[in-house]
Amino acid sequence: MFLYAGKVLSALATPLALAIVALAVAALSGSGRRVPRALAAVAGLLLFFCSSERCSSFLLRALEQPYTGTSIDSASRAQAIVVLGGYLRTETRIPRPIEVGSAADRLLCAAQLYRAGKAPLILLSGGNVPFLSSSAVPPEAVAARGILEQWGIPRSDILIEAGSRSTHENAEFSYRILAEKGITRILLVTSAYHMRRASGAFRRTGLTVIPFAADFLAESETSDLPLSLLPGAANLVGSGIAVKEWSGILAYRLRGWSR
Numbered sequence: 001m002f003l004y005a006g007k008v009l010s011a012l013a014t015p016l017a018l019a020i021v022a023l024a025v026a027a028l029s030g031s032g033r034r035v036p037r038a039l040a041a042v043a044g045l046l047l048f049f050c051s052s053e054r055c056s057s058f059l060l061r062a063l064e065q066p067y068t069g070t071s072i073d074s075a076s077r078a079q080a081i082v083v084l085g086g087y088l089r090t091e092t093r094i095p096r097p098i099e100v101g102s103a104a105d106r107l108l109c110a111a112q113l114y115r116a117g118k119a120p121l122i123l124l125s126g127g128n129v130p131f132l133s134s135s136a137v138p139p140e141a142v143a144a145r146g147i148l149e150q151w152g153i154p155r156s157d158i159l160i161e162a163g164s165r166s167t168h169e170n171a172e173f174s175y176r177i178l179a180e181k182g183i184t185r186i187l188l189v190t191s192a193y194h195m196r197r198a199s200g201a202f203r204r205t206g207l208t209v210i211p212f213a214a215d216f217l218a219e220s221e222t223s224d225l226p227l228s229l230l231p232g233a234a235n236l237v238g239s240g241i242a243v244k245e246w247s248g249i250l251a252y253r254l255r256g257w258s259r
Helices: 002-012 015-028 034-050 053-067 105-115 140-150 167-180 192-204 233-255
Strands: 080-084 088-090 098-100 122-125 158-161 185-191 208-214
Touching: 002 015, 015 034, 015 233, 034 053, 034 233, 053 192, 053 208, 053 233, 080 105, 080 167, 080 192, 088 140, 105 122, 105 140, 105 185, 105 208, 122 140, 122 167, 140 158, 158 167, 167 192, 167 233, 185 192, 192 208, 192 233
Parallel strands: 080 122, 080 185, 122 158, 185 208
Antiparallel strands: 088 098
16 A cells, blocks of 8 residues: 555656646636636646656756766675666567566666676566556566576576565565575666666665666756757656656655665
8 A cells, every 4th residue: 555655656756747737727726816816827837847858858967966976897896786677568469578668777787787897697676567567568577687698697687575565665575585595795876867766775784885877867968058958858857857866765765665
């Protein structure tokens, strides 16, 4: 129930959802013209600024900036590479049930770190969320293992954690597997915007965490001021991702799930 509620609340925290709520309240408001106009103005400004490249890049860069300086060659060595899920998608309408998603850089970076000798093991962490995935498809970690094997990484060097449905469970369930093998120092691979919350959750378990961020979303350079304020659907998506992540960071801190 908490997992489902968390998904709903995080979706409602996005600029798009907040603007829709404001417009709906304005449309249904019967308290004169001032309140509906004010709510409509708030919704319009929220959509305008959050759909701009300048706002989207600012929000995302605040999350990603601490993790921009590490390359494959400069990464520290560890006992294992832990990769968090969220880079595969299930597709039941076509013969290929598994497709690589936009965050697949996570898996690619893990393979590159392994080949560079940064750690002898890769732990894939990620299961299926029941209300988001079909029970007919394998857990994400299991499907990802097949991809790594196709890339030439031996199955014996791939560990599987296929039960987690959230970042909190990624950390808790992965820790149990790693503890059994005496592993205390890990390279953690996830999307750059997600690294702050993820590394905090893993540190809470007592692991020594070396962040290695992938899948950077913020624009490296923001265009000139007039152009950077033009609305764009992709920018609104980026702002929504950032706001959801900041909300997640706050929720994890309040619940004691992050350190």
